[in-house]
Structures are given as structure tokens and as C-alpha cells.
Amino acid sequence: MTRIRGGLGAVSGVRLAGVHAGIKPRKRDLALVTFERPQVCASVVTTNEIKAAPLLVSADHLKRSGSTQRALVCNSGCANAATGERGTRDARATARQTAALLGLTTHEVVVASTGVIGVYLPMDRMQKGLERAVEQLDSGGKSAHDAAEAIMTTDRVPKLAAYAFYRGKKRYVVGGIAKGSGMIAPSMATMLAFIATDLPLSQRAIQRALRAAVEESFNMISVDGDMSTNDAVYAFAPAGHASAPAEFSEALRSVCLDLAYAMVADGEGATKTLTMHVSGARSTAQARTIARAIINSNLVKTALYGEDPNWGRVVSAAGAARAGLDPRAWSLLLNEKLWVERGGIEVLSEAEAHRELEETNVSMELRLGIGSAQATGWCCDISRDYVRINASYRT
Amino acid sequence: MTRIRGGLGAVSGVRLAGVHAGIKPRKRDLALVTFERPQVCASVVTTNEIKAAPLLVSADHLKRSGSTQRALVCNSGCANAATGERGTRDARATARQTAALLGLTTHEVVVASTGVIGVYLPMDRMQKGLERAVEQLDSGGKSAHDAAEAIMTTDRVPKLAAYAFYRGKKRYVVGGIAKGSGMIAPSMATMLAFIATDLPLSQRAIQRALRAAVEESFNMISVDGDMSTNDAVYAFAPAGHASAPAEFSEALRSVCLDLAYAMVADGEGATKTLTMHVSGARSTAQARTIARAIINSNLVKTALYGEDPNWGRVVSAAGAARAGLDPRAWSLLLNEKLWVERGGIEVLSEAEAHRELEETNVSMELRLGIGSAQATGWCCDISRDYVRINASYRT
Numbered sequence: 001m002t003r004i005r006g007g008l009g010a011v012s013g014v015r016l017a018g019v020h021a022g023i024k025p026r027k028r029d030l031a032l033v034t035f036e037r038p039q040v041c042a043s044v045v046t047t048n049e050i051k052a053a054p055l056l057v058s059a060d061h062l063k064r065s066g067s068t069q070r071a072l073v074c075n076s077g078c079a080n081a082a083t084g085e086r087g088t089r090d091a092r093a094t095a096r097q098t099a100a101l102l103g104l105t106t107h108e109v110v111v112a113s114t115g116v117i118g119v120y121l122p123m124d125r126m127q128k129g130l131e132r133a134v135e136q137l138d139s140g141g142k143s144a145h146d147a148a149e150a151i152m153t154t155d156r157v158p159k160l161a162a163y164a165f166y167r168g169k170k171r172y173v174v175g176g177i178a179k180g181s182g183m184i185a186p187s188m189a190t191m192l193a194f195i196a197t198d199l200p201l202s203q204r205a206i207q208r209a210l211r212a213a214v215e216e217s218f219n220m221i222s223v224d225g226d227m228s229t230n231d232a233v234y235a236f237a238p239a240g241h242a243s244a245p246a247e248f249s250e251a252l253r254s255v256c257l258d259l260a261y262a263m264v265a266d267g268e269g270a271t272k273t274l275t276m277h278v279s280g281a282r283s284t285a286q287a288r289t290i291a292r293a294i295i296n297s298n299l300v301k302t303a304l305y306g307e308d309p310n311w312g313r314v315v316s317a318a319g320a321a322r323a324g325l326d327p328r329a330w331s332l333l334l335n336e337k338l339w340v341e342r343g344g345i346e347v348l349s350e351a352e353a354h355r356e357l358e359e360t361n362v363s364m365e366l367r368l369g370i371g372s373a374q375a376t377g378w379c380c381d382i383s384r385d386y387v388r389i390n391a392s393y394r395t
Numbered sequence: 396m397t398r399i400r401g402g403l404g405a406v407s408g409v410r411l412a413g414v415h416a417g418i419k420p421r422k423r424d425l426a427l428v429t430f431e432r433p434q435v436c437a438s439v440v441t442t443n444e445i446k447a448a449p450l451l452v453s454a455d456h457l458k459r460s461g462s463t464q465r466a467l468v469c470n471s472g473c474a475n476a477a478t479g480e481r482g483t484r485d486a487r488a489t490a491r492q493t494a495a496l497l498g499l500t501t502h503e504v505v506v507a508s509t510g511v512i513g514v515y516l517p518m519d520r521m522q523k524g525l526e527r528a529v530e531q532l533d534s535g536g537k538s539a540h541d542a543a544e545a546i547m548t549t550d551r552v553p554k555l556a557a558y559a560f561y562r563g564k565k566r567y568v569v570g571g572i573a574k575g576s577g578m579i580a581p582s583m584a585t586m587l588a589f590i591a592t593d594l595p596l597s598q599r600a601i602q603r604a605l606r607a608a609v610e611e612s613f614n615m616i617s618v619d620g621d622m623s624t625n626d627a628v629y630a631f632a633p634a635g636h637a638s639a640p641a642e643f644s645e646a647l648r649s650v651c652l653d654l655a656y657a658m659v660a661d662g663e664g665a666t667k668t669l670t671m672h673v674s675g676a677r678s679t680a681q682a683r684t685i686a687r688a689i690i691n692s693n694l695v696k697t698a699l700y701g702e703d704p705n706w707g708r709v710v711s712a713a714g715a716a717r718a719g720l721d722p723r724a725w726s727l728l729l730n731e732k733l734w735v736e737r738g739g740i741e742v743l744s745e746a747e748a749h750r751e752l753e754e755t756n757v758s759m760e761l762r763l764g765i766g767s768a769q770a771t772g773w774c775c776d777i778s779r780d781y782v783r784i785n786a787s788y789r790t
Contacts, residue, residue, distance in 0.1 A: 047715075047717060048714040048717075049713075049718075049719070049720040049722060050711060050714030050720065079707070081707065081711070082707060082710055082735075082739035084723070117706075117710070117711060118706060118735070118739055118741065228711060228715075229707075298693065302782055305786045311512075312474070312476065312477060312511060312512020312513045312624075315445055316445060316476070316624050318444075319443040319445030319446075319624065320442075320443045320444075321444075322442060322444055324444070325444040327444060327446070340477075340513070343479055344478050344479045344482070346513065382782055383782060384779040384782045384783065386782070387697055387700065387781070391700045391701025391703060
């Protein structure tokens with residue numbers, strides 16, 4: 001398996017574009033992804049009870065088309081969420097317009113949106129933007145970069161990832177683009193990822209592989225319960241094999257991990273990242289629950305920003321998860337150095353710990369000492385800029 | 396029922412003091428509360444799996460003494476949490492020293508701590524501080540103010556509340572002091588409240604009344620799952636009535652609500668408060684779950700700071716709670732004016748909503764439109780100062 005350039009544009013049969021439709025001032029705000037062959041499509045979407053219109057419309061399309069998708073269209077600048085029946089009509093019209101321009105049926109198009117909640121899509125601009133996008137459709141890294149840019153909101157950089165792998169002598173690719181930089185807190189900011197492969201798979205096989213990859217990646221930078229109204233991951237493949245080979249699952253997992261880490265590193269106002277390993281757990285579920293509690297703690301994240309060696313916040317967040325911690329058994333490592341052992345004995349001095357925390361990418365390992373399961377979560381710090389950015393998102 | 400001055404010092408039979416023991420530089424850091432008569436004691440403590448030593452020692456004392464408490468001692472500047480067996484010995488020694496100075500048995504003393512986790516109590520300073528506190532014991536508002544000051548950490552103001560009520564012609568008082576200003580987020584910052592009444596009650600009666608009052612007050616400014624290692628509310632009463640009269644429960648509830656609101660208003664870096672009503676719910680539990688999800692959202696709180704009329708964040712947080720919201724039935728009010736109705740129709744203009752958000756104390760009501768139960772939660776905004784304060788708490 002090799003990490004390659006080009007993201008979603010590195011997958012053969014994929015053509016895409018990212019254009020300025022005028023939903024936002026000046027910037028690219030409309031992405032179009034098309035597939036040469038009909039695709040099966042897997043999805044993992046938000047569990048929020050308020051789901052954006054494009055999610056509901058796409059779910060309906062996936063059901064009706066019997067999973068033969070041919071295109072995906074996504075705008076930024078407007079979430080089309082909490083927009084009632086008009087929102088649903090607008091999302092469907094977007095798919096219909098896209099289908100008309102590409103010579104497809106409406107149900108073959110997946111739609112997605114990200115941006116402000118409670119605002120209607122400017123449908124006239126969407127139509128013109130779609131026409132422009134169809135004209136600019138292309139394969140390769142440049143157009144994938146444009147598309148990744150067109151789905152950004154507060155993101156500072158476009159997010160692309162791709163891996164090549166072999167089945168016998170034949171080379172395949174898994175590639176994706178994503179957006180999301182508001183994941184540094186239990187937050188409502190939208191996370192979107194669009195992934196494709198040229199390895200033929202059944203819908204069932206890709207759905208199962210996607211679910212597993214998401215659990216370890218996107219779900220470990222945010223908590224399910226805090227998903228936004230618009231969160232969605234869609235993965236496409238040509239119809240084929242009934243089960244996903246290990247090489248594919250590994251490549252898919254790597255694409256998801258890279259995109260998830262890119263979101264954390266590009267977190268709103270972020271200056272540092274924390275990779276939080278939880279080991280010695282009784283079960284993976286326990287390790288994940290505790291890792292999530294730590295990466296979601298505002299106090300852990302502000303201490304990270306301040307390079308403050310306040311390990312008490314880490315273990316207090318772990319204990320607050322009530323996942324079955326033994327308060328005497330745990331040890332904590334900082335950048336692979338033993339920091340605190342057996343429930344509270346400081347091994348690293350405050351000055352030594354502070355020096356370790358000066359690194360841009362900090363890692364910690366909380367060893368629970370009660371089993372052998374493990375999990376990893378990622379977060380960035382909460383800086384003053386986080387507050388500045390979020391205090392005036394809408395106005 | 397009348398709101399009166401003096402907090403815990405307004406309760407007859409209570410003598411207290413707040414002194415500088417030297418755990419922190421310069422400031423008062425040791426509070427002592429004594430009771431003329433033996434007291435029954437009710438408690439609600441953190442559910443964090445990592446519990447501070449004083450909580451474990453106090454629980455043991457409450458059990459052994461058969462609930463006849465005579466004193467409470469609390470230090471700030473050191474949480475005595477994650478301090479292992481030495482921490483437990485220190486907490487017990489604090490109680491023993493206090494008991495010796497007051498002529499009590501060790502089990503009659505409740506101990507509490509707040510401050511940095513993972514640091515040992517300076518026992519020599521504690522001893523000298525206790526001697527000074529015993530000398531300064533007094534009734535009334537001044538000493539209650541000193542004691543409230545001595546338990547502060549990042550609090551800007553001491554927190555006191557008291558209410559007088561009548562049973563026939565006899566006047567009784569419920570009064571308390573509290574600390575906690577780190578509750579503006581799902582956070583680990585310690586919340587402590589010490590409450591007493593001169594109305595004789597059984598331990599069972601005051602425990603039940605305290606539990607109910609805490610559910611509506613302190614638990615509605617923070618999430619249980621995020622309680623710190625040291626959170627505790629203790630309520631004292633002379634032994635007596637097997638059941639709490641309604642007048643008492645109401646006064647206790649008012650004391651708890653006042654102290655809880657004081658914590659929010661004094662939140663770290665706070666510039667505004669939000670009173671979040673959730674009405675039209677199927678059950679109180681549902682209304683509370685949704686209210687808590689909203690007041691714990693970083694995005695709601697940063698929008699509040701920025702006076703940004705981003706109602707989407709409020710309803711997205713509500714939906715993320717997955718408590719059974721109907722996405723078409725809800726309406727949202729801002730300062731009692733209809734803001735958004737029936738799942739997404741904006742009634743107030745953005746400019747009007749912005750003007751309402753300029754108020755220092757903002758209120759919102761989310762009407763779920765599916766039942767008749769309700770709940771209220773409180774939070775403050777997250778400002779840039781929140782980050783500044785928490786980035787360097789320990790260093």
C-alpha cells in the first residue's frame with residue numbers, strides 16, 4: 001500500500017470539478033463528482049434528529065436507485081438544514097438539474113450541503129454553477145483540489161488523501177476528499193467526506209468496510225451524539241466482489257485516518273494536535289469511550305494550548321466517562337515517556353512535561369492496566385482563535 | 396419565603412471562618428464550618444470514577460458517625476485527588492486535627508478540597524491554618540463571606556445565598572456558600588456547595604430534598620458525566636422531622652438555584668448568561684436532556700459571546716441529544732419573542748435577533764410541541780478569556 005497524490009481525482013473513472021456558484025462571495029462553493037461507470041454507494045450519516053434536507057433526499061435516492069449512483073453534488077455556504085419542505089424541494093431540484101446536465105436520472109445523483117443552518121439554497125445560482133461545473137469536469141489532482149476547496153467552510157486547507165494497493169498484479173486506488181475543521185470540540189460543525197475506489201465491490205461489502213473505517217477515524221475525532229445536521233461520508237465503488245479484500249479495507253482505513261487527522265490539524269484556531277492512545281482496556285468499546293471523553297474535554301484542550309502539564313485534567317476526563325476505570329491501576333505517558341504511574345505518582349517533573357508539551361504534535365497514552373484492548377483518538381487544542389472564529393460565524 | 400443576606404452565616408447555630416493557611420499565595424484558602432448541635436448530613440457527590448481523597452474519607456465518616464456531623468473543613472489550592480494512599484491519610488489527618496482542636500471525634504468532621512489535581516496537601520500549613528480558623532470562628536455574614544472566599548479557585552466573587560421561611564409563627568433559615576466558576580463547559584472544574592438549615596430534619600428527609608433540589612439546579616448547569624473528581628454538595632440540619640415540609644424544600648431549592656446561577660454568572664471568562672427553557676416536552680427527563688445538550692454546546696456558547704443570531708446551532712445541539720425531537724414541531728423564542736417557528740421559519744429578522752442577543756442575560760425557550768413537560772438550564776458564554784484562564788491554570 002502506497003500513499004499517493006490526487007485524492008479523489010486519483011481514482012480511475014472519476015471526473016470532478018469545483019467552481020464558484022455565488023453562494024459565498026468570491027470563493028469556490030460548488031463541487032461536482034461524476035463516475036464513468038454506475039457505482040454502488042455506502043453511506044454513514046449523522047444521527048442528529050434534525051437532518052439536513054440533502055441527507056434525506058440522498059437516502060431516498062440511494063434506496064430508489066438500487067445503489068447505482070453516477071454523480072455527487074455538494075455546495076458550501078448553505079447547509080439547507082431546518083429549511084422544511086422548501087429545503088427538500090431545493091435539494092431534489094439540485095439533483096434533478098445535475099442529472100439533466102449529465103444525462104442521468106435524478107435518483108442517480110447524491111446531494112450534500114454544508115454551511116449556515118436555516119437558510120435557503122439560491123437555486124438560480126446553483127443552476128448556473130452546475131452548468132459551469134459540468135463544463136470543467138476533469139480527472140486528476142487539480143480538479144480534486146478544486147472540488148475539495150469548494151466544500152470548505154472554515155477550513156484553511158483542502159483535504160485530500162489517496163492510497164494505491166495491489167490485488168495480484170493489478171493496481172487499485174482508494175481516494176477521497178473531505179471538509180471539516182470544527183471538530184475540535186463536541187461540536188455541531190459539519191464533517192463531509194467523499195471517497196471512491198476503482199475496485200469493484202458489492203454495496204454490502206463497501207458499506208461494511210466503510211462503517212468499520214469510520215468507527216476508527218472520523219468517529220474518533222468527534223462523538224456520534226454531537227454530529228451536525230449535515231455530517232455524511234459517502235463511498236463509491238463499481239459493482240463487483242461480494243466481500244472486501246483486506247488490502248482494500250486497509251487502504252480505505254488509511255484514507256479515512258488521513259482525512260480525519262487533516263480535520264483535526266486544521267481545527268478551528270488549532271495550534272497543536274493531540275494523539276490520545278488508550279491501552280490496557282477491557283474492551284475496544286471501553287478504550288474508545290475513554291479516549292473520546294479525553295479528546296472532547298475543553299479543559300484538556302485549553303491546557304494543551306497553554307502547554308500546561310495538568311495531567312489531572314486528562315485522568316479526570318477519563319474518570320468522568322464512567323467506563324470502568326480502576327483509579328489505582330492507570331499510568332500516563334507523554335510522547336512515549338512515562339509521566340504519571342499507578343494512579344498518581346509523578347515521574348516526569350513539571351518542567352520536563354512542559355518541554356514535551358511544547359511539541360506541535362503531542363501524543364499521550366493512558367494505560368488502564370486492566371486488559372489488553374486499545375483505541376486512539378485525535379484532537380487539537382482550543383485557542384483564543386477558536387472563540388474568535390465561532391463568535392461571529394454567521395454575522 | 397424571603398431572600399435574606401448572610402448565606403451559611405445566617406443559619407442559627409452555625410459558626411464559621413475563612414483564613415489564609417498558605418496553600419495558595421496570599422489569598423484565603425481554608426474554610427471551617429462548625430455546628431452548635433450535632434447535625435444530620437445529606438450529600439450529593441461526583442460520579443467521576445476518580446474521586447478525590449476527601450470525598451472517600453467524608454463518605455466513610457458519614458457512614459461511621461451515623462450522620463452526626465459537627466464540622467466541615469475545606470481547603471482550596473489543592474484538590475487532593477489522584478494522590479493515592481498518602482492523599483487519603485492527609486484527608487483523614489485534616490479531619491483528625493480539626494476534631495482535636497474542636498473537641499470532637501474524627502468521624503464528626505466532613506472534609507472537602509478544591510484546586511489542582513495530583514498535588515499533596517501541605518499538612519504543616521493545614522495544621523496552622525486550622526488553629527487560626529478555630530480562633531476566628533464566628534456567626535453572621537462577615538465570616539460566611541470569608542469562608543466563601545476561602546473555597547474559591549478561579550471564581551471572581553464569593554457565592555452566598557439564604558432564604559427565611561415560616562412554619563406557623565416560627566422562622567427558619569436555609570443558607571449556603573458555594574464555589575465553582577468552571578462550569579461553563581462540559582468541564583472538570585470543581586463545584587462545591589455547603590448548605591445548612593436550622594429546621595430539624597431526619598437524614599432521610601434532607602437527603603431526599605437535597606437530591607431533588609440538586610437535580611433542578613447544579614445538575615442543570617453541568618452534566619453529571621462531566622463532574623470533577625471533587626464535586627460535592629453537603630447539606631446539614633439538626634436531627635428532627637421525618638419528612639421535609641414544602642416550605643423547606645422550596646427554600647432549599649431557591650438556595651441551590653441562586654448558588655447555581657451565581658456559578659454561571661461568574662463562569663470563567665463569562666460576559667453573558669443564557670437561561671435555556673425547554674417546554675412542550677414528553678417528559679421532564681426529555682426536557683432536561685435537551686436543555687443540557689444546548690447549554691453544553693461550545694458553538695451555542697461562542698455564538699452567545701459573539702451575539703451571533705445563529706439559531707441553527709441551538710436546534711442542532713437539541714437534535715444531537717437524540718432525545719426524541721420532532722424536527723417539524725419545534726419553535727424557538729428569544730427573550731420571550733417568537734424567533735423561529737415550526738421547524739425553521741424565521742420570524743425575527745437577523746437584525747432584531749442580534750439586538751435581543753445584546754442583552755447581558757439572554758433567555759431562550761425551545762418549545763418542542765409534543766407534550767407539556769419542561770426544564771430549564773443555565774450557561775454562560777465562552778469568551779477568549781475562557782481560553783486564557785484555562786490555558787495556564789497550573790503553570
